[in-house]
Amino acid sequence: MSDFIRANDLPVIALVTLALLGINVLVGVWASIVHPREEGPATWALANVLFATSVSVLMLRVPQQEPSVALFGNVVIVVSYLLMWFGFLRFRFRTVPYYPAGIGLLAYVTGFIWFLFAQPDIVVRVSLTAGTIALLCGLITWTMLYRIEAGLVQTQAFIGMLFGALGMLNLLRAVAAATGALLPSDFGGGPLGAGIFVLPTIASLLAAAACILMLNQRLQQRLHVSAQTDPLTGLINRGMLDDLGRKEVARAKRHAYGLSVVLMEIDHFDAINSTHGYDTGDMVLRRISVLATASLRQEDFIARLDHSGFAMLLPSTRMAGAQQMAERLRLEIADAVIETGGEPLSLTASFGIAAFGLHSEDWTEMVQRAQTALYRAKTDGGNRIEIAVLSDTLLERSA
Template sequence: MQLTATMTMIIGLALAFTITGYPRFLQYPMRLWVRGLLIQPFSYALFSLRGQIPDWLSIIVANTLLSISFVHLILALYVYNRKPAKLPLMIAIVATTFIGESLLTYVWPSLYGRICLISILLALMCGLGVKAIYQRVEVITRPEHLVAIMFLVGGLIMLARMLKVPDVGMLSVVASTPMQGIVFTYAALLPVIATSGFLLMCGERLNKHLSRLATLDPLTGVFNRRTMTELAGKAVAASKRHGRALSLLIIDIDHFKRINDQFGHEAGDLALCRFVELVGEVMRESDVFARLGGEEFVVILPDSDERAAVEIAERIRQRLGDSDFSVSGWQVPLRVSIGVGTLGPAISDLETLLRMTDHAMYEAKRNGRNRVVPVSAMHSQSALDFGTRDSPQ
């Protein structure tokens, strides 16, 4: 027990030392896990002093601390997986431990009863830990499987323990028996294996977060230009391979420079975020939304011919026109010029699709802004060959 307490304390302190290097969204579940690890050693230390200190310390406080420790570990898993923490249930488990161990120590003294009670409660918490990991729609990673297996094994050991412990003297809990050997071997391995698995879980979550940041525009949260190019290239290849329609929208916010000039760049950032929010309400799940740069955005529309793409573009334009965006109490209209391009005989590759759709968007600006112009509707060949872009605002 003393060895288990020492190992757990060292692991908890080492993890506490490394927490600050992780992003904030991982620090809270890691803090909960660390608290659970740092509480456990005190419980094991009190267990090891059975017979040398009062029973209320070595039995009631020790078991209550062990229960609190497991509660923190389980809460860490719920918070990590963004699930509602079952806080009332956790409080009830701790309260049941304290009250039950008190009654079975002083009112109805029973070693077997105490061990059955704490074993049932620990098995319940192990089951909640397994549920916290597997109750999600994302793919379960190997580190998560590892942590779940450790809690599952712990729950099974606790249930088996109830069948093997006889109702004997108060001090026999520290006696060397095969079942006690299994229990405390598990107690020594849990902080090592489960914490290693939990750290690997956090590492994988961090890698996914960093990978996601590399693909997104930091201000608006939509895909950045590099990612858009990759996704658009794949969409074009899939469209050709399966013979499906594919269209593209290039959207430019009209008079965006005026917003920056009149209200400041912070207002411009708010306008961009509001614009992205409103366009997202119109888009389908299969559509891809990206920021080219500045106030210019791209929407990739799989399985959409030109007619369908124009309808979606018009819905976007109308949704923005009906918005109530304001800055410092001043109503600021969000108007857009949208070019629509579609793969076809005249547009067979991504580069041509982007160029001609961009020309259509500038044709919309030249024709008065706040309108949708498909590539097929451009009136002159010179518009298609337009090489030097103006910058109307």
């Protein structure tokens, strides 16, 4: 046991590092338990365990006396950074090319281990390990800063810059070891040897805390989106449409812009469900949502209402433009054919239109008037477009 550093000989900074390593492992495991369906946390937890193991070994052993143990510590710490990078890849991109990435990582680690075994010089080993960690930190920085997700800007930028700084620290360590500025006696125990590991440990703990915050932010963002979207079609729901509609009405009042709302309902949808089944009905709703979305501009909005109804909000669009869009969509739906496994299913839809300034200057009333026009279109046989009745109040005001 003489090759171990005695507890009484450990500097305070080493004890602090060991305590932080334990906290880091607990944080990683907790994140993987709390977010079991999220890609990344389980890999981060394993990486934290390996990181804690390697740093503990490298601090508690004297590498000049136990080169094989130091070799083990160097290999494990590199593997921990590889896993950390892989976890960030899974978190960011989901569709990671597992086989090519796994083969590439395995080949790299194999070559790295072979070189460490073949090279007995501890200075070369430390320089190579630190340089490899610097490279991996650079890859993590690129992974986090490449196309930052909306809502995760601060946490992703923080993690990216944190690993960027950690990469620079390891690069300096590699240069210092190679040039002799860092002596072999400083690679293991002693205040300087322990201090070499405390900064990466603190950075790893901060990264783990930032990862948990990032996971919570993504979860909140998903909950926010799911509360505003229809799960079947992916379109926004009625609540979100009402919020957007009120904002667009206020903008139309300020700038005298045109604004129209188009309500649409699939004709005889109940008969489709009863005859062909609800799965076919869901297929119809998804197909209609795709056709309607394709007919709109980028600045337009479409929402699914209840049952078979849809609503389209058209900013900067007056009545004539709304009619043209509705007629184009009506013809596209009439030409569409749904394959049900038996006879092809043909569809039609009815439309009701209301425009700001002609039918109302209030969002709720605009929707109500468009709904009344839609009801007329359906009772008159469907597959037609009806315009809302003009507002008497607005007509008197204009007169």
